[in-house]
Structure formats: structure tokens, C-alpha cells
Amino acid sequence: MNLKQLSHMLSLSQTTVSRALNGYPEVNEETRRRVMDAAKRHGYRPNPSARRLATGKTGMIGYVLPTGTSVDIDPHFVEFLSGLGDYARSHELDLVLSPADADDQETTYRRIVANRQVDAVYISSPRPADRRVALVNTLGIPFIVHGRSEGFDFDYPFTDIDNEGAFHEAARLLVQLGHRRLALINGDHRETFAIHRERGVRRALAANGLTLDDRHVCSLVMTEENGYRATRRLLEQSDAPTAIACSSLIMALGVVRAVRDLGLTIPGDLSLIAHDDVFPWLKPENFSVPLSTTRSSIRLAGARVAERLAARISGLEEEARGEVWPVDLVVRGSVAGAPG
């Protein structure tokens, strides 16, 4: 059942039927009802391929997925996707993942824009002066950055959490508890979120006349194993830290294991605060010692990004506005006063 048949059936032109269906004003309400009705009765669904050829609109949002045998997709992606998908579903949007060589994403961005394959894209895990952001900005496709980049001469729309504030608060609490030597087990230091978190910790320390020893900063891919290794290295130093701020719950698993291996305890020998993106399958309150966290649901962020993308596509949102969400500091058993 296509438009031609439907319009024939109604003794109307394709023009009128099309307009009636798409809510254009220049059609009699009575006629519109007739058309709508017939369309529903015959289960007419406009062919999206035809529609997109005519309009250029695809009803899809895009994400360029870095891949490669040695490239791992962040497990956070799933949760983000849950939120994104949940919103997208209710708005009849699909998500297209375009796999790209991790070292050459530009080609793929250019392709999906040139080919009009999607109406908008989002970018995640941005770095300062991220080339992807500059690229999509010049390419002129609607986009939202999940996270933040920096150092551009233009504004761009993003949704981020207050990473600096979160880690500032976490560090401040630890300092107030008497800790003088903090350590930070961070994610990849080339990404903005990691930079912001480190900045937050440093600022809190500086406010109390303390500093963050460079040997106490680890910047690693967020795996359990790296959490373990970093902790071993930190605690086996001469001036071992008495408190650790950790960028991920998964790494925190490794931290806990290392502490135990060394015959130490949390929070007796070491206080620990980790960032929690809120996974359904791993909860900080279920750690053997319940984990204090800076918490922000990445799933909600996914839904929000989808919402803003939809708004930009439909022209409801225009400005290059950035929004920063506050982060909860949730105190549980893993923090205590500094030992000794």
C-alpha cells in the first residue's frame, strides 16, 4: 500500500493525502480525517526510503563507533544506550552505529554527513580540543557532546556532569577526615572527564595547603586489573596515600582486591571513594565494605542526550548551550579518619 494507491482509493491527489498525513494546514479538516482514517484502516506507512530521498530526513541518529581488534568498547556504553534507547523508542528514532577505524573516525563522520545517513550525531568520551567536535561543527550536522571538550573558538552543545565538583567534594571530605596524602586512580588522562576530576582533587587539596603528588596520580584504562596494579604501586611506595579517589567502580574492584592482598583494610588503613555511573549489575553498596561514591546515572544522561538530539533535529533547540549536572556524594563505610 503506497501513497499512489491510497490517494487513488480516496479520489484525492497524492499531494493532498501527503499533506493531510503530515499535518499541513492547507487541507480541510474533514478531508484530513477521511485520509487519516483510511490510512489507519489500510495500515498505510510511508516508505522511509522514499521519504528520506525526498526530504533528506532519516529519523535516525548516528554514533561513530571506534573499533579495532585492540579497541575495547567501554562497558558504560551499554548503560548510556539504555537511556538513549528508551527515549528514542518513544519518539520513533533509531540509532545507527557506524563502526570506524579508531584512528580514522573523520572519514566515517564525513561519510555519514555527506550521505545524509542520519539527522544528528552524538559524540562521547571527548578530549580537549577534540577533533570530532570541531569536525561535526563545521560539517553542520546537529549534534550533542556527551561530556565536554575545551579550547574551541566556538560554543557547542553538550551534556556533562560536574566531574570537577564531584571529585572536589570527595577530596574535601577526605581531607576533612584528616587525610593528608591522597591518591587518584583516574581514567585515560587525555579525556576531559579525567582532567576535570584531577583538577577537582587538586583544588580541594590546595585549599588546605596540600598537593597531589604526581606519583599518586594514575591514569589508566578502567579495568579491574588496572585498579589492582595502581593500588599495589601506590601502597607499596614509601609515602603511601591513606585515601584514594577512584574514577570507576570497576577499577574499585581491583583496589579492594589489592588492599586485601596487602593485608590492609578499608577504611582502617585506606579510605576509598569511587565514581559510580550506576550499573544495574554492580552496586557500590554491595562491596564487602560499602563504597562511598560520587554518583551520577549515565543512563539518565543517555536519555537526556537523545532528548536534546530530537529537539535539535526538530529545530526546537538551537543555541549551543552546555549543561552540567551536579553529582551526588554518597558516603558509605569505605571512608574514615586518617590512620595513625
Added chain:
Amino acid sequence: MNLKQLSHMLSLSQTTVSRALNGYPEVNEETRRRVMDAAKRHGYRPNPSARRLATGKTGMIGYVLPTGTSVDIDPHFVEFLSGLGDYARSHELDLVLSPADADDQETTYRRIVANRQVDAVYISSPRPADRRVALVNTLGIPFIVHGRSEGFDFDYPFTDIDNEGAFHEAARLLVQLGHRRLALINGDHRETFAIHRERGVRRALAANGLTLDDRHVCSLVMTEENGYRATRRLLEQSDAPTAIACSSLIMALGVVRAVRDLGLTIPGDLSLIAHDDVFPWLKPENFSVPLSTTRSSIRLAGARVAERLAARISGLEEEARGEVWPVDLVVRGSVAGAPG
């Protein structure tokens, strides 16, 4: 730069240019070279929207993503996606995720097929007599099932691992080590993989005149918390098991925590074998007691599924052939002879 312009530029018809580019035989090799050359020089890329309207081919594979506020996407999905994406990239395929109400995926399948939105789909986490499999089979779109369904009067193409064999081997090893009371902490018992795993355990026990106590079988969503709860419940029973087979590494985290909470040890009081889908961020050898596992890379499965989808799209693969991959049993420190 579109076909019209290009053909004008070459003083050829659109027909000939199109045929030259798409490798049809009825064009002079000399002409073809000229066309190819000009196309490359001017960076001509056929407009996919136009092409798909004309051919119906989209260059995309589809996945219906169950969503909902209370629906969690399996973290395994990311790893599967890594493999799928890696293959897809090298073959210029995109993946479109169509979010659907978890309770009504049929509508979405029908939509993407009716609209010709994708060339093929894959289905994951199938159940016996899975309606999705029956549906796509009748809809006539190329597809691959990742995992297995059962109880149809037709054959269908799938790629699965030998879940039954894996858990059979795991249980057999435990029995040989003297264990008489095994327990199984399984995934959702409505899914085929869980059924097969249980069957494997039962078969191994039966071969030695043993049975799997119903109270020793847990079937739960695979979270750390559920692993913990299941283990507490199991070990606090009168006839507590001395060995556990566990369907996921994430649940195994909870198992380990529960054992520790109860003041018991692995493998002294309890032997443990878990299934490992091979996550880069959580490795069984890094558990406090290195975990014995049944191992199979879900990432490789993703690549294989993509490969088969591509083959089916291009007509290289036709038969409804199922393939079953063997699973490695990797023995590490978490298993030992039965206590007492």
C-alpha cells in the same frame, strides 16, 4: 556531485556510468577505467538514499533493542558489539539499533522489515520456541540467531557455543574431585543457554549416579548482587553444596563475596567454576583466588555473526545451518577436592 553530473562530464549516459561503477559486464573495460577514474578524482559517492529506494538494499544490519525503564541491557552486549563492529567496519556495513518496547518487539520487527530498513537482522538471547525467530523466519528477511532456540518445525541459521558441553565438563571435573553436592547459579531459566547449561550439569551428575537438587539451582538475572544472594542461600542450607557452577563472571564476584562473608574459603570449603565470556575489564585469573572457567569469547561470536549476516545478504550463504562452538575449560585455583 551526483550521477547525472558525472555522466555529463564523461559524455556518457547515467546507465553506463552506473553499470561501470557497479561492475556490470556490458561495459567496455576501457570505458570502465575512465569512469572509475573520474569517480575517484571527483570523489563521487552514490547517494545511499537514492540507491536504497531503487534497489531496496541498505547496507545496514539491524538489531531490535528491548528497552524500558526497568529493562537493563546485558553488559555482554558491548563485547559482542565490538566483534560485530570490527567485522562490519571492514565491510562498510552499519548497524541500526531499533529500540522497542521489551514486551512488544514484534511491531518493531515488522516495521523494519516492511520498511526495508535493513538487509538482515540478528537475534540474541533466544528462548525455546522464541517468537522472534519464528517471526523473522516468516517475514523472510535474512537473519542469524546468536544462541539457539528450539522446538520449531523449520531449521534456522544460528551461531552458538556448546553450553551444555561446557557445563557438563565443568560438573564432571567437580565430581571427579569428589564433590557430591553441586549447585548451579544460572542466568534466566527461560533462555536456552541457561537450560542447556543446567542440562549439562545434570547429565554429568547422572553419569555418576548423582542428581542436582532443585534447591541447588538458582536462576537469576546476572548481577553481582544476585550472585551474592544465591550463594548465601545455598551455603546456609542444611545440605550446602561443596561446589558451584556459575553462569557469569559478574555473578561470580558476588559468590566470592558471599563466601568470604560466611568465613569460608575457596577452594577449601567451596569449589567454583564460572563461565567467562572474556571481558577486557574483568578477568578470571585476577580474582583473589584465580577462577576456573568455561571460556568462550563473545566478541569472536559477534564477528562471526556479522560475517554470516554479510554472507547471507550477498547470497553466499543460503542454508539454515547452525554452528556450535566448543568451549574451553580453563582450570585455575578455585577448584579443589571436596572438603571433609
Added chain:
DNA sequence: AGAGTCTTCCAAAGCGCTTTGGCTTTCCTG
């Protein structure tokens, strides 16, 4: 009553590609 303005609808021209059917030209073959 004539001019101007809405309202409501339509024919036809795209969108950019593939593919059908046919037309020349060249090359064999007997």
C-alpha cells in the same frame, strides 16, 4: 458587480539512483 483574498485541492517536477528494453556498431561465420 468586480476585485481581491482565502481555502482547498491538484498536476507535475523533482530527489538520485538502478534497470529494462532497444538501438548501433563491430565481429564472426559459412
Added chain:
DNA sequence: CAGGAAAGCCAAAGCGCTTTGGAAGACTCT
């Protein structure tokens, strides 16, 4: 050298929708 096959190319008809540029009729206003 005639006749048939094969090679190489083209014009034009889709694919199914949106949108432009009217046109016809109804209505208002002077």
C-alpha cells in the same frame, strides 16, 4: 558477402515520497 551474434551504449521508466506553482471555487469588501 549476407546474416546472425555479441559488445557497448543509451533513453526513459521506475522506486515512493515531498513540494512547487498554480487553479478553481467560495467568500469578503468596496
